[in-house]
Amino acid sequence: QLVESGGGLVQAGGSLRLSCAASGFTLDDYAIGWFRQVPGKEREGVSCISSNDGSTYYADSVKGRFTISSDNAKNTVYLQMNNLKPEDTAVYYCAPKVIRRRLCSNEGHEYDYWGQGTQVTVSS
Secondary structure, eight states: OEEEEOOEEEETTOOEEEEEEEOSSOGGGSOEEEEEEOTTSOOEEEEEEOTTTOOEEEOTTTTTTEEEEEETTTTEEEEEEOSOOGGGOEEEEEEEBOSSTTSOOSOGGGBOSOOOOEEEEEEO
């Protein structure tokens, strides 16, 4: 099970840190992805951290603003989000990659066991 937390309401330019805590399995056996979704749109891949070598992936829209990291001792992956923009408003989800599980991708169908999501709202 994955549980996301850390969302909230923030003004444009502000920061939030999202957490993705795992129970029942070890996160570092999988690449872990962060996705976001707004109503009426498809889920969008935001970031991923690989369990192979710790390499990371970022969508172009968040490069330079978001940072993904992991704390294996806490079995938790984080998404630090800085300089937030109104277009970052969405429900954010994390999930382990179950197809080619150690390698990052932004293909949502390669992930499963989604958490319940955490709402991020950025006001202008």
